[in-house]
Amino acid sequence: MATIALNHFLSFFSLEALDGRLAPSENQLKRQAIIKKVGPQSRWSTLEFKFYGIVFAIVVPLMFKTAMDASNETNANYTRFAHLLSNGWLFGRKVDNSDQQYRFFRDNFLMLCGLIVAHCSLRRILTPLLGIPKRTYFDFVFGIVFIIGAHGTNSLRILIHVLIIYGLAKYIPSNKIAVIAVWVYGISTLFINDNFRTVKFGISAIDNGFSGIISRWDVFFNFTLLRMLSFSLDYLEKKRLKTPPNDKEILDLSYLDDRQRLEAPLPLGEYNFLNYIAYLTYTPLFIAGPIITFNDYIYQSNYQPLASVKNYKRTLIYFLRLLFCIFVMEFILHFMYVVAVSKTKAWYGDSPFQISMIGMFNLNIIWLKLLIPWRLFRFWSLLDGIDPPENMIRCMDNNFSALAFWRAWHRSYNKWIVRYIYVPLGGGGKYRIVNSLFVFSFVAIWHDIELKLLMWGWLVVVFLMPEILATMTFKRFEEEWWFRYLCGFGAVINIWMMMIANLFGFCLGKDGTLILLHDLFKTYSGIQFFILSSGALFVASQVMFELRESEKRRGIDVKC
Incomplete structure (x- = not known):
């Protein structure tokens, strides 16, 4: 009975429960090739991983407690951020609803x-009732x-951009010039x-x-821009490709997989104004x-609904996962006021551990505040008969x-970037770093016209370089027994760099990040915390490695 319950629990939180694209490949040869990459035996029952379980049992609750201590009524800085809190609904607690x-x-939420x-x-x-022949109508x-x-009336502002992009794609005779014009004007709209x-x-x-x-129509325009560019570049x-421009072509539009649908052999007539606006x-x-x-x-x-x-059972599970995430978010907002602390920079006198937890749970809130709307809108789309990619896996x-x-964060945007920017620039070939620089510059500008975010984008590329070089250098040793532990040390460095880049860009800002770095490396308690937390991150990395291995044993390799 316990085993059955555990299997249901793991199934509920599995990748394939989120998105059918993440399920094991139906191609048996491909699935077996993935399984052969890992050993047949899992490590969960070994003494090593039992020790890791003890570390998790101690460290994770301590992280929650520390974040609460750094942001609750008992903290000396509470009066500095208390004005940002609102009346909550959980256990008589205040709620941190200060994130705009x-x-x-x-x-x-109820209106949505x-x-x-x-x-x-x-x-x-x-x-x-009306006999509507096509969904797009x-x-x-x-x-x-x-x-x-x-x-x-602000719709007219959007319509101006929509018509200009449509005209550039449709009426410039030269394909190359049209592509350049579409990109130049598309990026210009962000500044306009x-x-x-x-x-x-x-x-x-x-x-x-x-x-x-x-x-504020411009807040959501950035997503419209991605769709305008997608239509134009697909067209x-x-x-x-010089396919005959008529709707009577003999086309193979039977079941296409996720990758094939990106280049679906649609009639040229489908790239019309009605479908453009509908999209x-x-x-x-x-x-x-x-x-x-x-x-x-x-x-x-x-043509072909997926x-x-x-699969109503999967849609129901997806809905339950959405509810679970909403309740997790509500719990954090009622018991950890880290957003309000960050907004008021109320971390004076806090220990490096406390400041790092303020930053870390801020990042978790950023993740959840994006995940929850994305999952709600994807759930809506699934109910309506369209299956877009899952954003957070x-x-x-x-x-x-x-x-x-x-690859895993804002996955549909990542797939968009790969298709329309990274691959056309040459992908991971000779100019991989330069291409990554272009990609993250666009990502930063697309998020907001702000120097801090542009610097964040460049900083991410700098932090990618050690991982790329280390992977190229040590990949030949992947069969050695010590390779997993070497990767663990590399993972610790990677996690620290990712945390610093994101804390600087989205949570603590320049001042908070500099205080954290100063306390980490120039105080005794900071150095002690750095050593202990690095050890905890090493344990976490080994658990993450084994989670990926467990997925591969089921024939799943999402490369993230």
Whole structure:
């Protein structure tokens, strides 16, 4: 009975429960090749991993306690950030609802749930009632109504960018010039919106009219930009291949896998204005994604729905995982006020351990505040019959590789970057570092026009270099017994560098990061903490290695 319960628990938190794309390959040869890469026996029952279990049992609760001590009423700095706390609903506790992004989602959660019910119900009622032949027709009409409700007259600002990008892709005769023009204008929109998002039209009805439920239209425009670029680049790629431009081609549009759908052999006629608008304004994914390419969206909408959207058991498990994450987030916000501490820099007198936990749980909150909306919107999309990629497939703390971390964090965006930037630039070939520099510069600018984030992007590339060089140098020793422990030491260095880069970019800022580094290496307690925490990270890395090995024994290798 205990074994059955454990198997159900592990299945609930497995990768394949999140996304069918992550399930073991149906190709037996490929699956066996993955399994052969690892030993047949797991290490969970060995003395070594029993010791690691004891370390986990001690360290993890201590981390939670330390974060609470550094941010609760008992801390001497409490009065500096108490004004940012609100009345909560758990055990009479205050809640830290001071993060603007998550507060918007949290305060409008019930309205979003109502919109999900309305959208899915209307499709199921109106499609047979009106005899709507294609899903994209419904998406086109509902999307326009939704965007006007969301952004009001500001929709016109979005429409200007939408029409310009469409015109550049459709009407510039040279494919190469069109690609360059689309990219130049696309990136320019980020700067245009940052500086001119409130410029008046000079027409009173527009300037003083209804500005929508979400007046800051530019906040969510960045996701629309990715979709505009996806449509344009997919169209230009199709056009370059010189496929006959008619809808009567004999095409093989039977089941295509995730990779094949990126280059789905769609008729050139599918790249029309109606499908363009339907794709840009597809309501479940409009606000924040996950990102699905135009080719994939049209394939799933008008040709071959994926079997995964009819797997109701998996969709239910996905929903339960979403609820679990929401309750974890609520627990953290009610018992660890680390966001408010970071906003007020209220860490005076705190130990290096406490400052590091303030930073670490801040990063966990950032992970959760992105994961929860993304999973809600993907759940909405699954209910509606479209299966986009899962954005977060690993817990933020279950990462030891900078390269793998970026493959698992905002996974649909990563796949978008690989398809439209990294591979066209040459991928991981001769200019891998330069290509990575371009990629992370775009990532930083896309997130926000801010020097701090641009520096963060470059810092990430610098931190990628040691891992790339170490992998190239030591890969030939991977069969040696000591290789796993050497990788563990490398993982500790990697984790520290990733933490410092992200603490600087998203949590503690320059001041807090410098204080942490000073205390770590110039105080006795800091050095002691650094040594002990590095040991704990080494243990964590060995557990992470074995988790990946366990997945490979089932034929899963997601390379992150």
